[in-house]
Amino acid sequence: MQRKRYSPVPEGEWDGNVICIETDVEWTFGTNKTHAFLSCYTFTIVTRGWVTILYNNHELTLREGDLYTYSPGFEVIVLSSSSDYSGICLLGDEHFTLSLPTVRDAIRTAYFMVVELTSPVLPLQADDRQRLQELMQMMLHYQQTGLPHANDSLRMLYNIFLLDLSAIQEHSIREHRFPKRVEEIFLGFLGLLPQHFIEHHDIGFYASRLCITTTYLSRVVRHVSGGRTVVDYINQLLLMEATFLLRQTPLSIAQIADRLHFAETTTFARFFQRMKGVNPREFRKGR
Numbered sequence: 708m709q710r711k712r713y714s715p716v717p718e719g720e721w722d723g724n725v726i727c728i729e730t731d732v733e734w735t736f737g738t739n740k741t742h743a744f745l746s747c748y749t750f751t752i753v754t755r756g757w758v759t760i761l762y763n764n765h766e767l768t769l770r771e772g773d774l775y776t777y778s779p780g781f782e783v784i785v786l787s788s789s790s791d792y793s794g795i796c797l798l799g800d801e802h803f804t805l806s807l808p809t810v811r812d813a814i815r816t817a818y819f820m821v822v823e824l825t826s827p828v829l830p831l832q833a834d835d836r837q838r839l840q841e842l843m844q845m846m847l848h849y850q851q852t853g854l855p856h857a858n859d860s861l862r863m864l865y866n867i868f869l870l871d872l873s874a875i876q877e878h879s880i881r882e883h884r885f886p887k888r889v890e891e892i893f894l895g896f897l898g899l900l901p902q903h904f905i906e907h908h909d910i911g912f913y914a915s916r917l918c919i920t921t922t923y924l925s926r927v928v929r930h931v932s933g934g935r936t937v938v939d940y941i942n943q944l945l946l947m948e949a950t951f952l953l954r955q956t957p958l959s960i961a962q963i964a965d966r967l968h969f970a971e972t973t974t975f976a977r978f979f980q981r982m983k984g985v986n987p988r989e990f991r992k993g994r
Contacts, residue, residue, distance in 0.1 A: 727846035756789035
């Protein structure tokens with residue numbers, strides 16, 4: 708039986724929240740025109756061949772079995788690929804993804820554990836790849852059924868995918884064989900961040916919750932992450948939240964600054980300019 712190709716543009720009863728797409732060379736190069744406007748988290752598993760991209764000014768090559776994660780707001784350009792490149796891509800609308808508490812925590816964890824602070828490319832073990840691809844194939848199936856509950860099933864599978872991915876990434880940290888106490892502190896810190904980063908931008912809060920000194924927490928985070936700091940992690944989540952609020956809500960820049968617990972609007976504007984390379988007003992206008 709010839710395998711059906713799924714359209715890169717959703718057809719039929721798609722609710723705009725979650726969709727899975729089989730990709731090829733043509734579709735992948737076409738994303739060069741859409742990344743600037745794409746308010747989706749995307750997760751792509753390379754199923755055949757290779758593709759080279761420019762991600763946030765870093766050149767990366769994705770090969771068969773790699774999982775590539777894209778988050779809204781990052782500049783990505785597809786540079787080249789093998790003629791037989793193919794993949795399977797899961798897209799989750801940014802607003803929907805961040806609107807559900809369980810999914811919100813899962814995506815934040817999956818996002819900053821692998822994308823922002825290490826690399827957006829994760830080589831998958833064979834069993835992990837099979838499990839994630841099976842979830843994606845189930846999504847492809849539900850998209851074609853036309854059943855009344857299909858969209859609900861897609862959202863549930865998306866949640867499972869994110870939780871599974873978080874577990875895979877946590878396991879990859881443990882495989883580095885850090886001392887158990889160091890692992891516990893680092894993962895404890897990652898667990899606290901999604902709950903408290905908006906209100907607490909200071910290292911002292913997290914060290915206190917973990918019952919250790921700020922010096923020790925800093926040392927652990929630098930050691931496990933390969934040199935990144937506690938502030939790096941906090942700032943990346945603040946940037947992610949700020950980007951979401953600027954793109955998806957009518958809140959004024961002053962209101963966003965207040966919601967993210969910046970002392971002054973100008974402080975927030977300087978932070979965003981430094982992190983994103985453009986000020987909040989220009990970013991909102993799409994420049």
